[in-house]
Amino acid sequence: MVENTVRPILLDLTLEQLGAALKQAGQPAYRAKQVYHWLHRRGVIDPAAMTDLPAALRTALAEQFTTWPLLLKATQVSRDGSVKFGWLTPAGAPVEAVLMPGFNYGSAVCVSSQSGCSLGCGFCQTGRLGLREQLSAGMILAQLYLAEAHHGAAVDRLVLMGMGEPLLNLGAVRRVVEMLTAAEGRDWSPRRITVSTVGLVKPLVTLAREFPRVNLALSLHFTTAEKRQRHMPRAEADPERLAEVLHFYRLINGGKITLEYALMDGLNDRERDARRLARFARLAGLDEENELVREANEAPEPARLQPLPLHVNLIAYNPVPAAREYQPSPESRVNEFATLLKDSGIPVTVRHSRGTDISAACGQLGTELGNGEAV
Numbered sequence: 001m002v003e004n005t006v007r008p009i010l011l012d013l014t015l016e017q018l019g020a021a022l023k024q025a026g027q028p029a030y031r032a033k034q035v036y037h038w039l040h041r042r043g044v045i046d047p048a049a050m051t052d053l054p055a056a057l058r059t060a061l062a063e064q065f066t067t068w069p070l071l072l073k074a075t076q077v078s079r080d081g082s083v084k085f086g087w088l089t090p091a092g093a094p095v096e097a098v099l100m101p102g103f104n105y106g107s108a109v110c111v112s113s114q115s116g117c118s119l120g121c122g123f124c125q126t127g128r129l130g131l132r133e134q135l136s137a138g139m140i141l142a143q144l145y146l147a148e149a150h151h152g153a154a155v156d157r158l159v160l161m162g163m164g165e166p167l168l169n170l171g172a173v174r175r176v177v178e179m180l181t182a183a184e185g186r187d188w189s190p191r192r193i194t195v196s197t198v199g200l201v202k203p204l205v206t207l208a209r210e211f212p213r214v215n216l217a218l219s220l221h222f223t224t225a226e227k228r229q230r231h232m233p234r235a236e237a238d239p240e241r242l243a244e245v246l247h248f249y250r251l252i253n254g255g256k257i258t259l260e261y262a263l264m265d266g267l268n269d270r271e272r273d274a275r276r277l278a279r280f281a282r283l284a285g286l287d288e289e290n291e292l293v294r295e296a297n298e299a300p301e302p303a304r305l306q307p308l309p310l311h312v313n314l315i316a317y318n319p320v321p322a323a324r325e326y327q328p329s330p331e332s333r334v335n336e337f338a339t340l341l342k343d344s345g346i347p348v349t350v351r352h353s354r355g356t357d358i359s360a361a362c363g364q365l366g367t368e369l370g371n372g373e374a375v
């Protein structure tokens with residue numbers, strides 16, 4: 001049964017809000033931390049499993065709150081070990097996440113920040129859904145905790161790179177970061193969290209100022225304003241403007257920045273594209289009179305950040321059924337492109353799509369769930 005949406009989502013509550021709610025129910029003050037630790041340290045979302053709470057409190061939590069904000073509809077396990085989850089929110093909107101074990105640093109979960117997306121990038125399956133629902137912080141965290149429960153172990157990193165544009169749901173993203181980095185929560189370093197964006201200047205400035213040391217992944221994909229406009233119509237088109245805001249992010253925020261570049265056959269995989277990308281990764285030729293550039297250059301201790309080129313993650317585009325005009329570049333071209341970047345002094349990683357044997361492209365499983373198709 002999908003739970004009643006009127007009840008607040010337990011995972012959404014801050015420690016203070018939880019304390020106030022439990023105080024009102026006549027519980028001693030220490031219970032709030034106890035419940036909060038179960039939720040956010042251990043990732044246990046079912047009150048019935050919070051074994052050191054009195055039975056009456058467990059029942060009361062289950063009755064007064066929505067404790068299970070996502071209903072599992074599908075799980076797909078890939079040959080490479082990654083696992084894709086498809087859930088529905090209480091309002092019936094699809095949500096998907098991918099658990100990716102086996103990185104050299106451990107495991108990561110890639111979660112959705114929105115159900116669907118309003119930005120309509122041409123190559124993206126999620127964009128075809130339109131925006132179905134803004135996810136709350138609790139719904140975003142539930143993806144991590146439920147993936148961990150499946151995995152049977154804590155996960156090392158959270159990547160907000162699933163369905164949706166995180167910068168268009170910044171309030172929920174802020175709370176997720178606060179809860180994961182709080183001493184009473186996971187006590188994570190912000191460096192374990194990566195926020196991905198297609199590039200929206202105003203919220204990027206907010207992110208830079210207010211989310212110190214959170215990693216940023218910019219989905220660049222195209223290096224000319226004309227192509228970004230054509231294929232990513234609602235993202236910032238102007239590469240110069242993006243370079244300014246990345247420079248600002250690097251110096252003001254201190255978080256690591258990577259450039260994500262999906263190679264699409266004949267669209268962005270030529271030598272001239274590699275040369276433009278190399279120039280972009282060096283953030284070369286910034287207008288020193290630009291407001292953001294000036295403020296960044298005047299930041300305290302800018303010298304601690306070396307002006308190295310940004311790291312580029314290259315991946316062959318993962319094709320989706322609804323956008324057949326976009327096809328992946330052949331492997332030989334991916335390697336040539338990587339070599340051109342390396343020869344220009346740009347640090348590059350060639351990534352391989354995880355879970356190519358399952359509906360792994362962002363939005364693919366969600367589309368099937370969102371259309372009510374059997375999975």
Ligand code: SF4
Nearest residue numbers: 117120121124127164
């Ligand atoms: S690529 Fe990202 S921003 Fe663009 S439509 Fe897809 S989910 Fe939205």
